Amino acid sequence: MKRRNLLAGAVTGLLLASGASFAQGMDKVKACFVYVGPIGDGGWTYQHHQGALAVQEAFGDKVEIQYQENVPEGADAERVLTQMALGGCNIIFTTSFGFMDATNAVAAKFPDVKFEHATGYKREHPNVSTYNARFYEGRAVQGHIAGRMTKTNKIGYIASFPIPEVIMGINSYFLHARKVNPDVELSIVWAFTWFDPAKEADAAKALIDQGVDVIASHTDSTAPLAEAAKTEGRVIGFGQASDMAIPEYMPTPRVSSIIDNWAPYYVKRVGQLLDGTYAQTDSWEGIAAGEVEIGTITEAVPAEVKAEAEAMRDAIAAGTYHPFTGPINKQDGSPWLAEGAIAPDSDLLGMNFYVEGIVGDIPQ
Amino acid sequence: MLRLEKRPTPSKFWLYATPPVAVVLTMIAGGILFALMGTNPFEVIRTIFWDPLFGEFAFYLRGQLLVKAGPLILIAIGLALGFRAGIWNIGAEGQYIIGAIFGAAVGLAVFPTESRWIFPVMIVAGAFGGWVWAMIPAILKTRFNTNEILVSLMLVYVAETILAKASTGFLKNPEGMGFPGSRNFSSYPAAQNAFLYEPLGLHWGGVAALVTAVLAYILLTRHQAGFQIRLAGQAPRAARFHGVSPARLVVLCMGLSGALAGLAGMFEVTGPAGQISIDFNTGYGFTAIIVAFLGRLNPLGIVLAGFILALTYVGGEMASTSLGLPDAAIQVFQGMLLFFLLAVDVLTNYRFRLAVGAH
Numbered sequence: 001m002k003r004r005n006l007l008a009g010a011v012t013g014l015l016l017a018s019g020a021s022f023a024q025g026m027d028k029v030k031a032c033f034v035y036v037g038p039i040g041d042g043g044w045t046y047q048h049h050q051g052a053l054a055v056q057e058a059f060g061d062k063v064e065i066q067y068q069e070n071v072p073e074g075a076d077a078e079r080v081l082t083q084m085a086l087g088g089c090n091i092i093f094t095t096s097f098g099f100m101d102a103t104n105a106v107a108a109k110f111p112d113v114k115f116e117h118a119t120g121y122k123r124e125h126p127n128v129s130t131y132n133a134r135f136y137e138g139r140a141v142q143g144h145i146a147g148r149m150t151k152t153n154k155i156g157y158i159a160s161f162p163i164p165e166v167i168m169g170i171n172s173y174f175l176h177a178r179k180v181n182p183d184v185e186l187s188i189v190w191a192f193t194w195f196d197p198a199k200e201a202d203a204a205k206a207l208i209d210q211g212v213d214v215i216a217s218h219t220d221s222t223a224p225l226a227e228a229a230k231t232e233g234r235v236i237g238f239g240q241a242s243d244m245a246i247p248e249y250m251p252t253p254r255v256s257s258i259i260d261n262w263a264p265y266y267v268k269r270v271g272q273l274l275d276g277t278y279a280q281t282d283s284w285e286g287i288a289a290g291e292v293e294i295g296t297i298t299e300a301v302p303a304e305v306k307a308e309a310e311a312m313r314d315a316i317a318a319g320t321y322h323p324f325t326g327p328i329n330k331q332d333g334s335p336w337l338a339e340g341a342i343a344p345d346s347d348l349l350g351m352n353f354y355v356e357g358i359v360g361d362i363p364q
Numbered sequence: 365m366l367r368l369e370k371r372p373t374p375s376k377f378w379l380y381a382t383p384p385v386a387v388v389l390t391m392i393a394g395g396i397l398f399a400l401m402g403t404n405p406f407e408v409i410r411t412i413f414w415d416p417l418f419g420e421f422a423f424y425l426r427g428q429l430l431v432k433a434g435p436l437i438l439i440a441i442g443l444a445l446g447f448r449a450g451i452w453n454i455g456a457e458g459q460y461i462i463g464a465i466f467g468a469a470v471g472l473a474v475f476p477t478e479s480r481w482i483f484p485v486m487i488v489a490g491a492f493g494g495w496v497w498a499m500i501p502a503i504l505k506t507r508f509n510t511n512e513i514l515v516s517l518m519l520v521y522v523a524e525t526i527l528a529k530a531s532t533g534f535l536k537n538p539e540g541m542g543f544p545g546s547r548n549f550s551s552y553p554a555a556q557n558a559f560l561y562e563p564l565g566l567h568w569g570g571v572a573a574l575v576t577a578v579l580a581y582i583l584l585t586r587h588q589a590g591f592q593i594r595l596a597g598q599a600p601r602a603a604r605f606h607g608v609s610p611a612r613l614v615v616l617c618m619g620l621s622g623a624l625a626g627l628a629g630m631f632e633v634t635g636p637a638g639q640i641s642i643d644f645n646t647g648y649g650f651t652a653i654i655v656a657f658l659g660r661l662n663p664l665g666i667v668l669a670g671f672i673l674a675l676t677y678v679g680g681e682m683a684s685t686s687l688g689l690p691d692a693a694i695q696v697f698q699g700m701l702l703f704f705l706l707a708v709d710v711l712t713n714y715r716f717r718l719a720v721g722a723h
Binding site: 032038066067068069070072073074075076078079080082083084086087097098101105121161162163164192349350351352363 | 421424425428431525528532533541542543544545548550632635636637638639641642643644646678681682684685686688690691692
């Protein structure tokens with residue numbers, strides 16, 4: 001066998017075959033997942049893996065699941081993706097922003113394999129789709145709770161990287177805290193990491209020292225909650241990416257959480273591949289589709305506040321409320337959204353400014 | 365009773381036997397680990413050591429070996445020169461990052477100019493960046509007698525912070541919609557380190573690694589500086605009488621290893637990695653320390669060791685994806701290699717003696 005020609009041969013051969021077979025669906029799908037962290041991280045990767053397990057659950061023998069943990073972003077990702085494509089994966093989910101270029105590069109070589117990239121924006125080939133979740137919807141609910149719960153009127157946010165997704169979360173959190181508590185002030189600490197328990201703990205300590213008594217985080221570890229737990233109930237926080245419903249952190253400091261639930265999307269996409277309705281998309285679903293969930297609000301939150309938060313969640317789900325509804329000004333006072341106007345997705349996806357009332361600059 | 369006794373002269377036999385024995389012991393201990401985890405140990409070992417070379421996808425994976433081994437070899441050779449002289453540069457990871465940033469910055473500064481001079485200038489900039497970063501611990505050592513192990517290691521974390529700044533700030537792709545990361549060099553041919561021959565995974569970094577290995581071998585065996593390096597490591601006092609300046613040697617060895625690590629970073633960022641990103645560095649600078657020792661601090665041995673380590677990475681990934689082994693098990697397996705290497709290495713300088721009678 002001339003293996004050297006296999007790549008080229010496989011590409012052209014399967015290209016011919018695929019035209020027909022995809023339209024009719026497939027009997028069996030091999031779905032593969034590339035993770036940036038370990039499946040036991042208790043946050044981001046853990047949730048993606050739960051989604052993968054849900055696919056197995058939903059389709060049983062008709063799917064085969066493969067995954068690779070701790071894949072570094074860059075050259076190594078490209079090799080892992082190529083190995084998976086060569087190894088017969090029909091659809092490959094790359095679950096971190098940093099896999100964007102590698103995903104598109106490998107997709108070019110394997111036009112018959114479907115690639116799904118989480119949180120990115122590049123779809124350079126017809127077989128590349130992107131997906132993300134509207135986490136800012138959950139931030140609105142958290143902001144509401146934060147604004148109502150703070151006693152010092154100082155709330156905090158541990159931010160990861162100054163990218164639109166994080167900035168829109170900060171804005172959503174702040175807007176909804178301010179809405180119910182005009183005196184509230186927001187302190188932001190940039191951790192420049194997605195997952196680093198030591199750094200996250202330092203950030204939480206710094207916030208607590210400033211008098212902050214509600215901490216939200218856009219980093220994935222439970223370290224900020226662990227710091228809050230040392231304050232004897234003075235400081236509260238939220239689970240991030242996964243529920244983080246650790247018994248000793250409940251009912252406080254973990255009063256609620258944002259849960260990334262990728263299962264509905266993964267089940268839908270693999271299902272479409274099986275039944276032949278698969279097409280390239282750019283998916284951005286939120287609470288309504290079940291991709292963003294609000295974890296149990298504990299009894300540390302007064303019943304009235306809990307009811308308000310749940311009402312907001314339901315209104316967002318029903319489509320009757322959008323967290324970015326005008327009037328909203330930018331930080332410098334210039335108008336962004338007029339009265340009653342709803343932020344277009346394009347504004348959100350490129351968001352590089354704070355809203356009015358937030359103090360400080362976005363790091364450049 | 366068994367006891368260790370220092371050999372009058374290091375054993376020639378164990379000097380060369382240590383690496384293969386360590387590899388075999390790693391396979392055995394790793395096999396037991398894999399068996400305890402409920403997988404077939406023979407299948408796992410075959411997947412790691414055999415499949416990347418001769419398995420179904422070897423046509424692709426063989427090339428990946430050099431991609432992975434290239435930077436390891438390049439960095440390890442520089443480190444080995446210092447290690448031989450008793451100069452411990454542990455911060456190659458930081459020099460690798462700074463080299464990548466310098467090299468990338470030069471290329472990105474002139475984007476989108478097309479000229480065949482861009483890439484050579486970037487190579488020089490990359491080596492210079494690594495050299496500068498290594499000069500900090502070198503000068504602190506020669507001036508203030510600080511410990512180069514600590515300073516070079518700590519500077520890795522400083523370099524990582526600069527890398528985060530670069531990818532979210534001064535090197536950020538202006539067309540990247542605010543997302544972190546520089547432009548991708550794959551869309552900028554004049555500054556790209558493309559494959560020269562893809563089936564072998566050969567790019568300029570691989571060429572540099574192999575050429576450097578030969579040059580370092582000649583330096584160590586045929587050149588005055590190489591003699592001084594070896595002498596300083598084996599007999600520091602004798603070296604001093606021989607007119608070897610310890611300060612100059614520190615500057616030379618740290619500078620060389622820094623420049624080579626910087627080169628590796630530059631070739632990586634413009635080639636396989638493609639862009640400056642927050643998580644650009646993946647530990648080559650640290651793994652190269654294992655490679656240097658596995659290769660017995662000998663440039664040609666390092667080439668071989670680089671390929672063995674690359675094999676455990678590429679094969680380890682295969683075992684992880686296709687056999688469902690957790691990534692942590694593969695990391696333990698790689699760690700065992702260094703452990704056994706150091707353990708068996710004791711036999712080079714010591715021997716076991718059966719002690720009879722009481723003391």
